[in-house]
Amino acid sequence: xxxxxxxxxxxxxxxxxxxxxxxxxxxxxxxxxxxxxxxxxxxxxxxxxxxxxxxxxxxxxxxxxxxxxxxxxxxxxxxxxxxxxxxxxxxxxxxxxxxxxxxxxxxxxxxxxxxxxxxxxxxxxxxxxxxxxxxxxxxxxxxxxxxxxxxxxxxxxxxxxxxxxxxxxxx
Amino acid sequence: xxxxxxxxxxxxxxxxxxxxxxxxxxxxxxxxxxxxxxxxxxxxxxxxxxxxxxxxxxxxxxxxxxxxxxxxxxxxxxxxxxxxxxxxxxxxxxxxxxxxxxxxxxxxxxxxxxxxxxxxxxxxxxxxxxxxxxxxxxxxxxxxxxxxxxxxxxxxxxxxxxxxxxxxxxxxxxxxxxxxxxxxxxxxxxxxxxxxxxxxxxxxxxxxxxxxxxxxxxxxxxxxxxxxxxxxxxxxxxxxxxxxxxxxxxxxxxxxxxxxxxxxxxxxxxxxxxxxxxxxxxxxxxxxxxxxxxxxxxxxxxxxxxxxxxxxxxxxxxxxxxx
Amino acid sequence: xxxxxxxxxxxxxxxxxxxxxxxxxxxxxxxxxxxxxxxxxxxxxxxxxxxxxxxxxxxxxxxxxxxxxxxxxxxxxxxxxxxxxxxxxxxxxxxxxxxxxxxxxxxxxxxxxxxxxxxxxxxxxxxxxxxxxxxxxxxxxxxxxxxxxxxxxxxxxxxxxxxxxxxxxxxxxxxxxxxxxxxxxxxxxxxxxxxxxxxxxxxxxxxxxxxxxxxxxxxxxxxxxxxxxxxxxxxxxxxxxxxxxxxxxxxxxxxxxxxxxxxxxxxxxxxxxxxxxxxxxxxxxxxxxxxxxxxxxxxxxxxxxxxxxxxxxxxxxxxxxxxxxxxxxxxxxxxxxxxxxxxxxxxxxxxxxxxxxxxxxxxxxxxxxxxxxxxxxxxxxxxxxxxxxxxxxxxxxxxxxxxxxxxxxxxxxxxxxxxxxxxxxxxxxxxxxxxxxxxxxxxxxxxxxxxxxxxxxxxxxxxxxxxxxxxxxxxxxxxxxxxxxxxxxxxxxxxxxxxxxxxx
Numbered sequence: 001x002x003x004x005x006x007x008x009x010x011x012x013x014x015x016x017x018x019x020x021x022x023x024x025x026x027x028x029x030x031x032x033x034x035x036x037x038x039x040x041x042x043x044x045x046x047x048x049x050x051x052x053x054x055x056x057x058x059x060x061x062x063x064x065x066x067x068x069x070x071x072x073x074x075x076x077x078x079x080x081x082x083x084x085x086x087x088x089x090x091x092x093x094x095x096x097x098x099x100x101x102x103x104x105x106x107x108x109x110x111x112x113x114x115x116x117x118x119x120x121x122x123x124x125x126x127x128x129x130x131x132x133x134x135x136x137x138x139x140x141x142x143x144x145x146x147x148x149x150x151x152x153x154x155x156x157x158x159x160x161x162x163x164x165x166x167x168x169x170x171x
Numbered sequence: 172x173x174x175x176x177x178x179x180x181x182x183x184x185x186x187x188x189x190x191x192x193x194x195x196x197x198x199x200x201x202x203x204x205x206x207x208x209x210x211x212x213x214x215x216x217x218x219x220x221x222x223x224x225x226x227x228x229x230x231x232x233x234x235x236x237x238x239x240x241x242x243x244x245x246x247x248x249x250x251x252x253x254x255x256x257x258x259x260x261x262x263x264x265x266x267x268x269x270x271x272x273x274x275x276x277x278x279x280x281x282x283x284x285x286x287x288x289x290x291x292x293x294x295x296x297x298x299x300x301x302x303x304x305x306x307x308x309x310x311x312x313x314x315x316x317x318x319x320x321x322x323x324x325x326x327x328x329x330x331x332x333x334x335x336x337x338x339x340x341x342x343x344x345x346x347x348x349x350x351x352x353x354x355x356x357x358x359x360x361x362x363x364x365x366x367x368x369x370x371x372x373x374x375x376x377x378x379x380x381x382x383x384x385x386x387x388x389x390x391x392x393x394x395x396x397x398x399x400x401x402x403x404x405x406x407x408x409x410x411x412x413x414x415x416x417x418x419x420x421x422x423x424x425x426x427x428x429x430x431x432x433x434x435x436x437x438x439x440x441x442x443x444x445x446x447x448x449x450x451x452x453x454x455x456x457x458x459x460x461x462x463x464x465x466x467x468x469x470x471x472x473x474x475x476x477x478x479x480x481x482x483x484x485x486x487x488x489x490x491x492x493x494x
Numbered sequence: 495x496x497x498x499x500x501x502x503x504x505x506x507x508x509x510x511x512x513x514x515x516x517x518x519x520x521x522x523x524x525x526x527x528x529x530x531x532x533x534x535x536x537x538x539x540x541x542x543x544x545x546x547x548x549x550x551x552x553x554x555x556x557x558x559x560x561x562x563x564x565x566x567x568x569x570x571x572x573x574x575x576x577x578x579x580x581x582x583x584x585x586x587x588x589x590x591x592x593x594x595x596x597x598x599x600x601x602x603x604x605x606x607x608x609x610x611x612x613x614x615x616x617x618x619x620x621x622x623x624x625x626x627x628x629x630x631x632x633x634x635x636x637x638x639x640x641x642x643x644x645x646x647x648x649x650x651x652x653x654x655x656x657x658x659x660x661x662x663x664x665x666x667x668x669x670x671x672x673x674x675x676x677x678x679x680x681x682x683x684x685x686x687x688x689x690x691x692x693x694x695x696x697x698x699x700x701x702x703x704x705x706x707x708x709x710x711x712x713x714x715x716x717x718x719x720x721x722x723x724x725x726x727x728x729x730x731x732x733x734x735x736x737x738x739x740x741x742x743x744x745x746x747x748x749x750x751x752x753x754x755x756x757x758x759x760x761x762x763x764x765x766x767x768x769x770x771x772x773x774x775x776x777x778x779x780x781x782x783x784x785x786x787x788x789x790x791x792x793x794x795x796x797x798x799x800x801x802x803x804x805x806x807x808x809x810x811x812x813x814x815x816x817x818x819x820x821x822x823x824x825x826x827x828x829x830x831x832x833x834x835x836x837x838x839x840x841x842x843x844x845x846x847x848x849x850x851x852x853x854x855x856x857x858x859x860x861x862x863x864x865x866x867x868x869x870x871x872x873x874x875x876x877x878x879x880x881x882x883x884x885x886x887x888x889x890x891x892x893x894x895x896x897x898x899x900x901x902x903x904x905x906x907x908x909x910x911x912x913x914x915x916x917x918x919x920x921x922x923x924x925x926x927x928x929x930x931x932x933x934x935x936x937x938x939x940x941x942x943x944x945x946x947x948x949x950x951x952x953x954x955x956x957x958x959x960x961x962x963x964x965x966x967x968x969x970x971x972x973x974x975x976x977x978x979x980x981x982x983x984x985x986x987x988x989x990x991x992x993x994x995x996x997x998x
Contacts, residue, residue: 003931006927006930006931007931010927010928010931014666021673021688024688024689024690025676025687025688027687028680028683028685028687029683032961033961034961035325035960035961036682036956036957036960036961037952037953037955037956037957037961038952038953038956040680040682040683040685040687041680041687043672043676043949043952043953044672044673044676044687044688047669047672047673047676048669048673050665050669051666051669051670051673053665054662054663054665054666054669055662055666057661057662057665058660058662058663058666061660061662067659067660069931069932076930077720077930078723078724080723080724081719081720081723081724084719084720084723085716085719085720085723085926088716088719089716089923092712092898092902092919092922093919095902096902096912096915096916096919099902099912099915100912104903104906108899108903111895111898111899112895112899115891115894115895115898116891116892116895119891120889120891120892120895121891122889122891122892130892130895130896134896134899138899138903141527142903142907145524146528146534146538146539146542146543146907147201147233147235147542148235148538148542148906148907148910149200149201149203149235149910150903150906150907151906151912156200157199159200160199160200163199163200163201163233164199167233168200168201168232168233203910210537210541210832210833212832215836216835216836216839219541219544219833219836219837219840220836220839220840223544223546223547223840226546227549236541237910238909239698240698241678241679241697241698241699242678242679242686242697242698243679243684245686245694245697246694246697246698249694249697274684275686325960326960328957328958333681333684334682334683334684334685335684336684354957354958354960356954356957356958357681357682357684357954358950358954359681359950362824362832362835365824366635366823367638369635369823370635370636370637370638371636372636372638372639372958384844384846385823385824385844385845385846385848386823386824386846388844388846388848389846389848456842457839460844
């Protein structure tokens, strides 16, 4: 996929999104109400219309090949870079999905371990050290110091004794 | 020596834990306290105040306020609904507790499923005007207000906190009852409303006493009437609506609600906890200074109160929509 | 005047008591770390620690929170510079030049510039506060919706020319930011609005932080990962170094920035006073003005230290400024002061016009402690710079996952919503693709910050006037601001026309 091709694909996707936003805004009044000014949907509707217009402008530039991106035939992303970026994207998505299942802390442990050992090619002891330290420090800073409770999923009962130890719950 | 030290340590630990020990059920982790409004508003301030009372008097476990202001409380209601059977989630509510489910039936929120914990207070409302109006007119009584607002027609600006909010319902009542055509301009929160009046960017407001109090003390704004059964001590000159010939009182609840399906033991625990908070000297002082009224209500009495209030609000919303 | 100085001296007497000094040190340190977390800013810090302050007397409690506030403001710059992620909306403008400086191996210079500019901004604002509090409070009071709209327009106007080379992409970016800011509830009708794809998560507004962490955290990291993969694994950040000689040289360089710093301080203070505005528009306008006044405007956005000093001076000056409406009117000028107001209730103080009269010790103790906190935050910041630089020198394959963790957890913390974490990922992935196609994203972030103040101001004004646009021009404050804003907006257009006329 060349940069030139990516440029027009993105413009089309964003144009479609603009149309969706316009349609969604139109659920409210998008006109001018006598004695009151613009209706509730007017602000997002007309701004989305300008978004659509800009997409048309981008497409026009693409057609005339008047910007460097619209002329570029270089690949949008190299295959080596694509591999690593995709790895990170998938890993991030899986980890966030795991937050509610096995809990933030276990998910962060896995994330650090996989990232360091697989993507970063660090030795296992190094990866393990970071994988253990990160959730522990996160827990102490967020839950104990500034009292922000993160999702724990099925691991929640394991934390009851810790909360008790820090005087944050029950006996 | 050593033995005595250990003994005293045990004693100390016992003393620290004593408030917990009397209950059949206790929280095992910090309790989430959802606020139906944003940071810095009246409900938010009250929750953070309650949180500090619980910590200060060592009444219970750690309580963590979480703001969920989205969709006039819809976000908070849905969140609590999704916490069915949870013993560690409470919510601090206002009157959007009734109005939001009524206005958005699509939410499928039935407030009768929620666990009643404790009504901590009812907030009151008064009608306010600026003492130094831009047009130089001096509005001293409710009659002056009606005359001036009538003359101004839809040029008269009433600032409030948003469609179908408490002050909007009262504005609607004033408009229909006295034949006015005031224009309602929404602001973000009661503090901003009070400031709009003080800066002469609005002609009148229906603020809680606590929101307008600072400007009242400074002599910038003046209460003309209060929506209470009896006059409020702090504003003894302002008549009630009843004295003005209208049988109209309106309150805003400040109530603690538990998640639906909370266990009976947990509900009892929280009812006891908030009874203690209610009777703490700090809360009593706060009620007095903010001109809050309303006795503590709990359990079935609170549920009955909700049902009654919901019907009242249903009527008011129908009237608002029918206009 | 003499009376005020005496009151301020008393205030310092309170601020310098041993207990209060300890609290200042503690507050600054905790604040620095909270502020340096992407996602967490002074609002969260103050909100979280507020209920714990009952153990000390009210004056000490607010001193602690003021120190925390200042610490977090300094910390916000650290996250902007080192990670490229603004930790709070007040630090957005700092990323524009702070980040490029860090990428050039000059992170230490950016950090020092931010710290000293913050200190100067804080100092100037405390002096202004001392001299002219009550009359300015009056301006803040009459400042209504039309004035707010004029001010917002001015903020946008100072930013003309911030975007990239492709004008269409810049316009697109501004508009999408403004539309995303409209998600949630329509304030006038109270109806749900733009509940995208029927998701209940869109019941509430999209927090600015979600977009900022997505774009600058996830998106920018993906971009950096791609660039490092291309360059064979070398990260540009790890070139950062620090030494005493460098620090001294950077400190000396600060003198050349005096114009931007002074302008930022003054602008920040006056904008900060206006209720509903707070430090964010102040810092953004300072950046825009610094760029337009600079001898070398093209170097902005590419690592010009003036682009760090102006917004940093402004946001610190504004945070002092926003204390003014809070104390005198009981009206918060920023979300953080809204929480502080709640704190005053807990401590049994009644904010409002009477506070300056009835609680002199409290007010001036607070002002003096702001000043002491400012000084301490500077020292703390300078001491920690080597530690921050050491973090940057970590191998990129370790630094990157740590930053991702900070983004995900920091994105959850302000709202406690998993939905926001998912949004961060989506904005991050899309932002990365847009970045590759040269869409400028800073305008979108600015727009989502200013949007929620702009639209309500417009609609409230028009409700007030019955739909008559003249309201923006006939009022004593909004009229002149509006004219200046429109002139600034039109200026580049006129310039272009003139140029075309001359060449054609």
